[in-house]
Amino acid sequence: MLTRKLFHRFHDLPIRRKMILSFLAVISFGGIITLFIGMRIEHRTIFSLAQAKVRHDLASAWMVYNEKLISIRDIIHLSTAREFILDTLRTGNAADRAKKLEDIRREFDLDILTMTDVRGRVVLRARRPDVSGDDQSGDPLVRRALLKETAAATQIVSRAELLKEGPDLADRAYFTFIPTAMAAERSEDHEENGMMLKAASPVEDESGTLLGVLYGGVLFNRNYDLVDRVKDIVYKGEKYKDKDIGTATIFQSDLRISTNVLNDQGRRAVGTRVSREVNDAVLRNGRHWVDRAFVVNEWYITAYEPIKDIDGRIVGMLYVGMLEKPYVDLRNRVMGTFAVLAGLCTFFLLTLLAFIAANITRPLGVMVEATDKIAKGDLDHRVDIDRRDEIGQLAGSFNRMTEDLKRANEGLTQWGRVLEKRVEERARELQTMQAALIQSEKLASLGKMAAGVAHEINNPLTSILIQTHLLLETCEPGNPSLENLTLIADETSRCAEIVKGLLEFARMTPAQPTKADVNDIVERSIQLLEKQASVRNIKIVKALDLSLPSIDLDKNKMQQVFSNLIINACDAMAGGGTLTITSRLGPDRRQIEILFADTGMGIPEENIHKLFDPFFTTKSAGTGLGLAVSYGIIQQRGGKIGVRSEVGQGSVFIVILPLDQQSEETSQEEV
């Protein structure tokens, strides 16, 4: 779960950091492994070297040991040739010979020196001339000497024997065990016997007759000559931080009886015992022991070997040890150097890596920035990476893609604009068409109705009109009814006019087109109305394009339209004004436009779309059919009629007639 989380978090890191972390992991792993292996090899090398050395040192110690043994043997052996010894044993008279024997003992630094007779009974003890007569033939060395053989060996000497040689020796040998943490259990709590290097040699006269035995030895207990010699010879007294590098010890069984290993108080650590482990290996199983061991208070690289007596029994151990600390320190120094070197290497690699990672990922950053910009709509942005690697290729592709995108986008925008325009155009067309459709629909249904209504109304109108006129004819002048009757007659006539207009509008007789010049029709319409206009102070201005082509149209109907428009214009300019009539070719040269522009009151916005509706009028006496009829006529011709107006400025009516007639032939002849 946690691993997964960490993995996810790792995933979210920037690439650069990811690379650095990955490399760091690899480098650290490699470093640690190398360090570990290095340490192991180092350790093994250093310690196997140390062990080899300590083994060698032990051999040297044995040499010292054996030299000592041999020297004792030689001393004993050579001493047998002394006259006074021969004489003493020959005569059996030991008186005042003790002094001489004691001199020899002192001269050769022996702890004991004793003569026995041929049966092994003690004749003279150098240290204790007063104690004699005891039987030493049970001693294996003496026994051999009695058999005319010089023998030397390590030997355990009992306290009783030591007491015979002197209580001081027994005291030297006596040890109360100092409790030692790792030592093996022992039932005793002290050691009273001693351990000696001892030699015995037969004393013979000139003829080779055995006269007795001379034996002597050196007690190891609390005698430090040998161990210190070992230290001096093997380790040359070298010290490390005020401690002897080399130490040597002689064990009696597992007890340190002679040593130069110091305890915490700086005294020789005699009386302590060896660890159970060593005890088992060396004393019990007679093996060599070479390993590091915690000796008293320090770690040593140690070697132990059993010391055997003349019968091959293991009686003690010889030990040499080298202080481990110098090696450990050396190893630590080496490891430290190694670690520092590794650290420096890692640091260097990481710096290099950070640089490389930055170099690799920088273009990615540029890319990311670029994508971001493009996503925000800046399609002109380009990635500026000049490389030939994958990122360079990517940048190239990216730029091309952006270019394409931009083009596509522009295309789309343009296309969108075109579409928009087309939709607008289409909507406008539809609107116009719909308006036209509504208009013609309106007109058509109205036409049908008008036809029926007109027919029905005309009959009663006929009666009313005739009757009214008949009444008028019979009326005397001055008759008060005369005026009313005239009113009825006039209004009836007006009704008749409306119905006539309605019929005109409804009838839509089929056009009878002939080739005609639009300008001619305009001129004719003006001619008819000119007088009326000038009376009303209206000036008619003509701006006619006389080069217009003749087109097919129904002259009468067209004249009706034009007249209608002129009348309307005049009506719009109550206080006088100018009517400008323009004829011209349309912008695409496929239609003729005739414009009637007045300077009248204009048409309010809300009335514009009602203008062409039948019966819509703003004039008090209008039928409201003029423009509706005009609309119908122009539509029949396939043209258009429209208006632009501004209140207070005037209005412009435009009639547009296509050059080639494409009338829908709305032949609404007879309805």
Added chain:
Amino acid sequence: MTNAAKSKILVVDDEITVCKSIRQALVCDAYDIDTALSGEEALKKEDEKKFDVIIADLMMPGLSGLDLLKSLKAKNSSAKVIMITGYPTMKTTVQSIQVGAFDYLPKPFLPSQLRSLVARALTHTD
């Protein structure tokens, strides 16, 4: 003025008020005016006495004014026929003239218009 000297006029219209009004507009010593409310009736009356002028509505139920005109022409009637109509169109006008109507008068009209037309018809000789 004797009855025989009087011009005989027949007014044909499916609306009686129209017939009456026309009759009133024309009534005078010189005219002998009769009315008929349908084309069939008009033909019947024409059979009884020959009319000089027949004023007929164009659109009537049953025998229309145009059918009446055609029947009269078929019988070689010498009566001058003036067509009146509440729904004058170019087509009917032309048709009437082609079949042999004397003239064509759209409704409504003034008594004076009618009188002058009738007078014209009476003085007209083929």
